[in-house]
Amino acid sequence: DIQLTQSPSFLSASIGDTVTIACRASQDISTILAWYQQKPGKAPKLLIYAASTLRDGVPSRFSGGGSGTEFTLTINSLQPEDFATYYCQQLDSFPFTFGPGATVDVK
Amino acid sequence: EVQLLESGGGLIQPGRSLRLSCAASGFTFNNYVMNWVRQTPGKGLEWVSAISENGDTTYYNDSVKGRFTISRDNSKNTVYLQMSSLRAEDTATYFCATRGFDYWGQGALVIVSS
Numbered sequence: 001d002i003q004l005t006q007s008p009s010f011l012s013a014s015i016g017d018t019v020t021i022a023c024r025a026s027q028d029i030s031t032i033l034a035w036y037q038q039k040p041g042k043a044p045k046l047l048i049y050a051a052s053t054l055r056d057g058v059p060s061r062f063s064g065g066g067s068g069t070e071f072t073l074t075i076n077s078l079q080p081e082d083f084a085t086y087y088c089q090q091l092d093s094f095p096f097t098f099g100p101g102a103t104v105d106v107k
Numbered sequence: 108e109v110q111l112l113e114s115g116g117g118l119i120q121p122g123r124s125l126r127l128s129c130a131a132s133g134f135t136f137n138n139y140v141m142n143w144v145r146q147t148p149g150k151g152l153e154w155v156s157a158i159s160e161n162g163d164t165t166y167y168n169d170s171v172k173g174r175f176t177i178s179r180d181n182s183k184n185t186v187y188l189q190m191s192s193l194r195a196e197d198t199a200t201y202f203c204a205t206r207g208f209d210y211w212g213q214g215a216l217v218i219v220s221s
Contacts, residue, residue: 034207034208036208042213043202043204043211043212043213043214044152044202044208044211045211046207046208046209049207049209055209087151087152089152089154089208091208094157094166095154095166095167095168095169096142096154097154098151098152098153098154099151100151101151101152
């Protein structure tokens with residue numbers, strides 16, 4: 001199975017900050033990676049697919065990058081609604097696997 | 108509007124069986140692969156199973172292979188997850204999700220405990 005790690009696990013930030021979350025895959029997955037945002041009690045919400053393609057309706061302050069084994073999710077000008085947990089997921093091969101998550105909370 | 112609504116969760120004893128349902132609306136269901144994903148506080152998000160558009164092909168995580176069965180009824184726009192030989196470690200919130208994980212249900216809580 002392809003393992004995903006995320007760093008940092010927790011991040012304290014302020015409104016207006018730029019935050020970057022990293023996701024590392026245990027093997028080359030090209031750009032077959034998605035990013036999700038999850039708030040307590042809710043289902044994950046797809047933000048980015050194919051490593052860097054923003055889903056329709058997702059604010060442009062979110063961006064993704066990377067390929068192979070190293071990926072990033074960047075949130076520019078953090079907004080109050082962005083405090084949440086973020087997960088990466090590889091869809092390159094079964095079983096699809098998720099990273100352990102990175103929580104962005106208020107500093 | 109795409110909607111996915113899970114049902115069938117609850118408290119169940121170890122070793123017993125339970126069937127989850129996910130009713131879909133707002134899209135052409137029989138054109139979509141469907142997935143089940145579960146989430147626990149300890150293990151995070153875990154992809155469980157997927158089924159092809161016509162139901163002919165299924166995929167499972169090794170953690171549930173041989174115990175869980177995914178199926179679908181395209182006439183009812185519903186995907187199912189039959190769970191048997193349930194274990195404490197199957198305790199989780201179970202979500203159904205569309206092919207690209209772009210739409211998710213609200214989740215169904217399954218608690219396996221005596």
